Amino acid sequence: MNLLDKNWPGLLIVVALAIFSCEDASDIGLGLDPDGVRVNVLYEELPLAATNVRIDSIRTSNSSRLLIGKYADPIFGTTVSTALSQINLTNTLSGLSGDDHYYVVDSTVINLNINKAHTDDISNVQSFTVYQLTDTIFTSGYYLSDFITNYRTDESFGNFDIKLSASSLNLIDEKNYLVQKKLSASLGDELFAIANGQKGNSVSPSGALRYEFKGIAIVGDAANNVLLDIDHVDSTNIRVHYHVVDPYTEDGNSLDSVLVDSLFLNYSLGSNGAYYNQISTDRSGSLMSSETGNYNGFTTGDGNIYLQPASGIFPKLNFDALNQFFAANPNIQINRMEFSIETKENSAYNSNVGNFRFLYVDQADGSKINTNGLLTNILGETAILSDAGYISGSSEPLIASLDETSLTYTGVPTFFAQLVETGSIEVDHIILVPQDVTTPDFSVFDEETGFIIKLYYTLPE
Numbered sequence: 001m002n003l004l005d006k007n008w009p010g011l012l013i014v015v016a017l018a019i020f021s022c023e024d025a026s027d028i029g030l031g032l033d034p035d036g037v038r039v040n041v042l043y044e045e046l047p048l049a050a051t052n053v054r055i056d057s058i059r060t061s062n063s064s065r066l067l068i069g070k071y072a073d074p075i076f077g078t079t080v081s082t083a084l085s086q087i088n089l090t091n092t093l094s095g096l097s098g099d100d101h102y103y104v105v106d107s108t109v110i111n112l113n114i115n116k117a118h119t120d121d122i123s124n125v126q127s128f129t130v131y132q133l134t135d136t137i138f139t140s141g142y143y144l145s146d147f148i149t150n151y152r153t154d155e156s157f158g159n160f161d162i163k164l165s166a167s168s169l170n171l172i173d174e175k176n177y178l179v180q181k182k183l184s185a186s187l188g189d190e191l192f193a194i195a196n197g198q199k200g201n202s203v204s205p206s207g208a209l210r211y212e213f214k215g216i217a218i219v220g221d222a223a224n225n226v227l228l229d230i231d232h233v234d235s236t237n238i239r240v241h242y243h244v245v246d247p248y249t250e251d252g253n254s255l256d257s258v259l260v261d262s263l264f265l266n267y268s269l270g271s272n273g274a275y276y277n278q279i280s281t282d283r284s285g286s287l288m289s290s291e292t293g294n295y296n297g298f299t300t301g302d303g304n305i306y307l308q309p310a311s312g313i314f315p316k317l318n319f320d321a322l323n324q325f326f327a328a329n330p331n332i333q334i335n336r337m338e339f340s341i342e343t344k345e346n347s348a349y350n351s352n353v354g355n356f357r358f359l360y361v362d363q364a365d366g367s368k369i370n371t372n373g374l375l376t377n378i379l380g381e382t383a384i385l386s387d388a389g390y391i392s393g394s395s396e397p398l399i400a401s402l403d404e405t406s407l408t409y410t411g412v413p414t415f416f417a418q419l420v421e422t423g424s425i426e427v428d429h430i431i432l433v434p435q436d437v438t439t440p441d442f443s444v445f446d447e448e449t450g451f452i453i454k455l456y457y458t459l460p461e
Contacts, residue, residue, distance in 0.1 A: 108188030232270030
């Protein structure tokens with residue numbers, strides 16, 4: 001009998017559980033039997049032991065945000081992030097015919113769509129400077145948070161300030177806070193010359209932007225105290241505003257007339273995957289200052305386990321309780337397995353992490369994630385899959401989303417549990433990693449009661 005045949009009765013029960021979802025564990029299965037004969041389904045709760053691990057080398061290219069600024073936290077330390085990105089021209093110069101006109105650049109503006117501000121204090125002005133990259137970022141590369149891409153610091157393309165307020169935070173919560181700041185005229189002149197084919201050796205403006213101009217770095221001031229989450233798709237760009245002048249003469253006098261006004265060239269940030277966030281964290285003086293290095297488990301001594309992806313702190317769960325339960329109860333049928341992971345309420349300016357995946361720890365040395373799968377986002381051999389994924393082979397990872405009311409993350413990998421019970425999969429530890437590993441949000445869990453596995457199972461006849 002193959003594995004799928006062995007588990008077919010259990011899968012039917014799982015489907016029935018989803019349909020009838022009884023509140024009382026003793027009533028599970030009643031809906032399967034119209035004559036009221038109880039199905040012998042038992043229930044067990046297994047608390048999982050947990051520690052933290054530090055992972056500094058996380059992939060930040062192809063994340064959902066550009067992260068800029070600095071935030072000092074007594075728990076996680078001081079985290080600094082610089083956004084580095086190619087820029088891509090998404091439109092063309094106005095199609096005017098003839099040689100009797102010329103272009104005039106009016107202004108250069110950076111538009112930043114701010115999705116979140118991670119801070120405990122909004123009283124300070126946040127200052128940023130824009131520099132030109134001296135190294136090319138490639139669309140096909142995997143860029144980690146600790147990679148170094150050089151940029152020139154002897155000359156900038158301008159700086160700008162952002163001052164947060166209660167009203168701006170409300171707009172940020174509504175995903176509707178667009179900051180518009182002027183940059184230097186030199187940047188506009190250079191970008192305009194590239195678009196007009198007057199600068200660069202490449203055959204196209206896109207080639208000149210990629211290989212000669214290279215891109216920009218947005219660098220925060222050392223006095224900043226806010227990490228800003230910038231949406232790099234919607235409304236985040238650099239715009240060079242210009243108008244077209246038509247020169248003519250009248251009665252022997254040379255006069256200029258504005259032929260077309262209010263034009264702009266749009267340069268998107270973070271296009272085609274050629275961007276990443278350079279993130280570093282200084283943990284000296286923080287609650288995490290005694291941690292022992294990458295992937296090694298540690299606790300803080302305050303009874304809590306922490307998750308903050310931007311600073312590289314993740315929970316590591318020990319599966320001994322589950323493995324020992326299966327060893328003591330051989331050949332049971334798993335009808336339902338559920339992760340129930342409860343977090344604590346956060347402060348006014350900080351949010352809990354929205355979701356996470358369950359990643360296996362590499363069996364080779366027991367200390368780290370299968371890094372190849374994590375870097376490439378090929379999670380078929382790296383993550384606990386959804387039940388549908390295991391059955392169909394589609395390799396869809398199980399996602400545990402946060403219920404904002406109960407502050408609980410829930411995931412149901414029942415088929416995975418049966419594979420562990422039969423010995424088809426060996427799992428000693430897993431690490432909780434969000435879909436977005438650059439979020440500055442964080443979650444706090446009780447070390448003793450925060451991580452629970454709920455098992456509904458049937459004893460062999």
